[in-house]
Amino acid sequence: MELLLVLVLGLLYAAGIYLVLRRSMVRLLLGIMLLSNGANVLIFVIGNITKGSPPVIGSMEKVFQEVYADPIPQALILTAIVISFGLTSFAIVLLKRVYALVDSDDLDDLNTPEEEDI
Amino acid sequence: MIDNHILAPIFVQLFTAIIQLICWRKTVTQRYLSVGGSLIGLMVAFRLFGRVQESGILTMNAANWDAPFGIVFVADMLSVTLVLLTSIACFAVSLFSSVGLSRQRMLYGYFPIFHFLIMGLHGAFLTGDIFNLYVYFEVIIISSFVLMTLGGRKAQLEGAVKYMAMNILASMFFLTGIGMLYGITGSLNMADLSIRIQEVQNKALIGITSCFFLIGFGIKSAVFPLYYWLPSSYHTPPSAVAATFGGLLTKVGIYAMLRVFSLIFVPDDFIRTLLMVIAVFTILTGALGALIKTNIRRFFSYLIVCHIGFMMGGIAMFSKVALMGAVFYLIHDIMVKTNMFLVAGLIRQLGGTMDMSKLGGLYRNYPKISLLIAIVLFSLVGIPPLSGFWPKVFLFQEAFAQHQYFYVAALIIGSFITLYVIANMWVQVFWKNIPPSAETENLFAPMPPYKKILMVLPIGLMALVTLYIGLNAEAIVKIADIISTQLIDPSAYIDAVLGNKTD
Numbered sequence: 104m105e106l107l108l109v110l111v112l113g114l115l116y117a118a119g120i121y122l123v124l125r126r127s128m129v130r131l132l133l134g135i136m137l138l139s140n141g142a143n144v145l146i147f148v149i150g151n152i153t154k155g156s157p158p159v160i161g162s163m164e165k166v167f168q169e170v171y172a173d174p175i176p177q178a179l180i181l182t183a184i185v186i187s188f189g190l191t192s193f194a195i196v197l198l199k200r201v202y203a204l205v206d207s208d209d210l211d212d213l214n215t216p217e218e219e220d221i
Numbered sequence: 222m223i224d225n226h227i228l229a230p231i232f233v234q235l236f237t238a239i240i241q242l243i244c245w246r247k248t249v250t251q252r253y254l255s256v257g258g259s260l261i262g263l264m265v266a267f268r269l270f271g272r273v274q275e276s277g278i279l280t281m282n283a284a285n286w287d288a289p290f291g292i293v294f295v296a297d298m299l300s301v302t303l304v305l306l307t308s309i310a311c312f313a314v315s316l317f318s319s320v321g322l323s324r325q326r327m328l329y330g331y332f333p334i335f336h337f338l339i340m341g342l343h344g345a346f347l348t349g350d351i352f353n354l355y356v357y358f359e360v361i362i363i364s365s366f367v368l369m370t371l372g373g374r375k376a377q378l379e380g381a382v383k384y385m386a387m388n389i390l391a392s393m394f395f396l397t398g399i400g401m402l403y404g405i406t407g408s409l410n411m412a413d414l415s416i417r418i419q420e421v422q423n424k425a426l427i428g429i430t431s432c433f434f435l436i437g438f439g440i441k442s443a444v445f446p447l448y449y450w451l452p453s454s455y456h457t458p459p460s461a462v463a464a465t466f467g468g469l470l471t472k473v474g475i476y477a478m479l480r481v482f483s484l485i486f487v488p489d490d491f492i493r494t495l496l497m498v499i500a501v502f503t504i505l506t507g508a509l510g511a512l513i514k515t516n517i518r519r520f521f522s523y524l525i526v527c528h529i530g531f532m533m534g535g536i537a538m539f540s541k542v543a544l545m546g547a548v549f550y551l552i553h554d555i556m557v558k559t560n561m562f563l564v565a566g567l568i569r570q571l572g573g574t575m576d577m578s579k580l581g582g583l584y585r586n587y588p589k590i591s592l593l594i595a596i597v598l599f600s601l602v603g604i605p606p607l608s609g610f611w612p613k614v615f616l617f618q619e620a621f622a623q624h625q626y627f628y629v630a631a632l633i634i635g636s637f638i639t640l641y642v643i644a645n646m647w648v649q650v651f652w653k654n655i656p657p658s659a660e661t662e663n664l665f666a667p668m669p670p671y672k673k674i675l676m677v678l679p680i681g682l683m684a685l686v687t688l689y690i691g692l693n694a695e696a697i698v699k700i701a702d703i704i705s706t707q708l709i710d711p712s713a714y715i716d717a718v719l720g721n722k723t724d
Contacts (some may be wrong), residue, residue, distance in 0.1 A: 138393045213382055
């Protein structure tokens with residue numbers, strides 16, 4: 104299971120970085136989404152993927168006796184997912200707006216010389 | 222020492238923003254609230270600064286979880302100095318933006334978002350937990366996205382795309398670094414990490430992890446190969462927003478670098494060489510970029526990049542004197558860069574444009590304002606008694622001591638080009654006659670007097686602070702000395718964080 108997840112996360116990072124390096128705005132967006140999911144899976148893998156061993160200490164014991172599922176990475180992922188959800192939704196709206204204004208999907212077209220404001 | 226007042230600057234900003242959200246679309250109320258909130262924030266920051274100066278490093282354990290397990294907030298000298306400077310800049314910008322912004326932008330929530338941004342900055346400076354630092358970074362970038370796009374002009378949105386893409390990428394690198402760091406050490410508390418990282422056998426893995434942090438913070442602070450987003454986006458938003466960004470946002474990257482590379486990844490020879498190469502190229506490319514631009518805010522953006530290199534060099538040399546120079550430069554830079562963009566906004570009001578070839582004759586028409594601006598510009602260049610001069614003394618001294626002659630050369634070239642660019646700007650904008658072909662409109666003259674005062678007052682206030690930094694350099698050197706001592710030897714920080722048990 105861990106090996107599979109490691110492969111998946113490598114694939115997510117590779118695909119994400121490849122897409123971010125493209126010139127198209129939609130691909131940039133997809134790349135950002137894949138990268139953030141890759142980071143989440145990375146943190147998930149770090150927290151020891153074990154089946155049926157919650158981080159609860161028995162009443163007779165002082166410390167954990169065996170491998171347990173670390174709860175902290177899961178809390179971290181939860182935070183990271185919420186954050187990346189917010190960022191992604193902002194990115195979608197921004198890119199849609201830019202597409203409506205510039206009428207192009209190409210990042211190289213975003214160089215209007217017009218400026219001047221307060 | 223445990224002290225819950227550490228959180229006060231964060232809460233002041235948070236509540237200001239929330240109350241402003243309740244007064245949605247009431248722009249006049251929001252303006253008063255913004256100025257009032259910033260003023261209270263400034264006083265709170267002063268008080269916190271005094272307490273830390275008196276009784277050393279303060280910490281606060283959230284929800285009374287003992288140190289390595291819960292989230293901890295730490296106020297050491299570096300943090301409170303930056304919180305204080307941020308509060309001063311926040312006060313000045315909120316005064317300026319109460320008249321320097323269009324009503325349209327205020328209607329759509331400029332002020333609350335601005336205060337959320339400042340809250341994120343305070344939090345990033347005060348937290349002692351690396352994941353919490355990430356969360357505050359996200360608070361900062363999401364607020365800055367909104368501020369950058371507010372108004373929705375084409376150039377603004379185009380700049381925002383580049384800004385957004387690079388900043389999200391930086392966050393991803395940072396998050397990946399945190400994940401790997403947690404995997405290696407099993408801790409997120411920065412003081413605890415500092416101890417645990419020394420026990421790790423696999424040094425190569427630590428090196429790779431530190432590179433993730435370097436890239437993440439490098440994008441944020443706009444260093445050499447990663448800075449292209451900055452000059453292509455910072456000239457698009459209104460000047461009040463650009464002032465907040467230019468003065469404070471890149472400096473958070475420098476702060477995070479100072480913190481992480483002094484506490485967790487103490488730089489080895491490889492990282493130091495890498496940082497030094499980055500610093501030299503950052504100075505040179507920033508300076509060369511500033512040479513060719515004619516729009517005031519565009520070359521100011523390149524000057525930000527150039528001067529980030531000065532501080533990077535200080536971090537690269539990583540000795541007490543070098544860090545003193547870097548920290549002093551950081552203190553000076555926050556004040557001056559914020560003020561520079563406010564000056565750019567004022568010039569836009571006076572001359573109707575920011576293109577230097579179309580401007581002229583400001584000195585003849587506004588001699589007093591011109592002299593005020595001259596103080597800001599001279600401080601930036603570092604004419605001896607003013608603030609930009611003193612940190613360079615330390616940087617030069619340490620660069621010669623460590624035989625970093627490339628850095629010395631870059632420092633000299635960077636300073637000279639800054640001088641040349643600013644002198645050129647002075648000639649073009651203030652001394653030259655208005656070119657007859659230019660059709661400029663003066664937006665400043667028809668303003669009512671209270672608006673004129675509110676526009677010039679923040680620049681005057683910040684110029685006073687800069688003058689204080691320059692003319693009373695001894696006090697600042699003392700502060701920088703304490704900070705660099707704490708950075709070089711983090712045992713005081715670690716003891717303060719891990720020594721505070723509640724039982």
